[in-house]
Amino acid sequence: QVQLVESGGGLVQAGGSLRLSCAASATSSSINAMGWYRQAPGKQQRELVARIISGGRTNYADSVKGRFTISRDSAKNTAYLQMNSLKPEDTAVYYCRISREGYIYWGQGTQVTVSS
Numbered sequence: 664q665v666q667l668v669e670s671g672g673g674l675v676q677a678g679g680s681l682r683l684s685c686a687a688s689a690t691s692s693s694i695n696a697m698g699w700y701r702q703a704p705g706k707q708q709r710e711l712v713a714r715i716i717s718g719g720r721t722n723y724a725d726s727v728k729g730r731f732t733i734s735r736d737s738a739k740n741t742a743y744l745q746m747n748s749l750k751p752e753d754t755a756v757y758y759c760r761i762s763r764e765g766y767i768y769w770g771q772g773t774q775v776t777v778s779s
Contacts, residue, residue, distance in 0.1 A: 665689040665768045667759045672773030675749055679777070683744040685759030685770055695762045697735055697742040701755035701775075709758060713744060726752075749777045 671683040687694060698714030713733035714722045721733055732745045742759065754777050759770035 665761065665763060665766075667761065667768055667770035669757070669759050669770040669773045671744075672757060672775045674776045674778065677749060677751055677777055677779050679749050680745070680747045681749065681775060682746065683757055683759075683773060683775075685742045685744075685761075687740045687742075687761055687768075689740065689761070689763055693763050694740070695764075697733075697759070697761045699733065699742075699744045699757055700760055701753075701757045702772075703752075703755040712757065715742065746775070749775075751777045751779045753777050 666688040668686045669683065671681060673681060675681055696714055696716045699712040700709040701712050702709045712724055712727055713731055715733045715735050723731060730748045735742045753775060755775060756772040757775050758772045761768050
């Protein structure tokens with residue numbers, strides 16, 4: 664069983680920045696990908712925000728390209744999401760997700776609220 668601990672959410676004004684962290688209890692060598700998803704108020708599904716795959720390749724949602732940056736510290740088994748130039752439409756619960764040895768694990772979610 665892998666546990667994910669997220670932190671860094673909060674309330675920020677439009678144009679501000681936040682950094683989310685996701686610490687995994689699994690060893691980095693066994694993790695295939697780490698990513699962030701979000702679920703906006705009133706929406707049923709979570710959408711991909713950013714993902715980093717073993718080898719360092721990254722993917723971003725079009726809506727966050729140029730504003731968000733995902734990174735990973737393998738020594739700490741931690742992924743980060745640096746969010747700049749935040750917009751009210753970025754308001755959502757952000758979830759960390761990892762894939763490891765054929766299994767998917769989710770964090771508990773952290774609220775990000777951007778006021779206009």
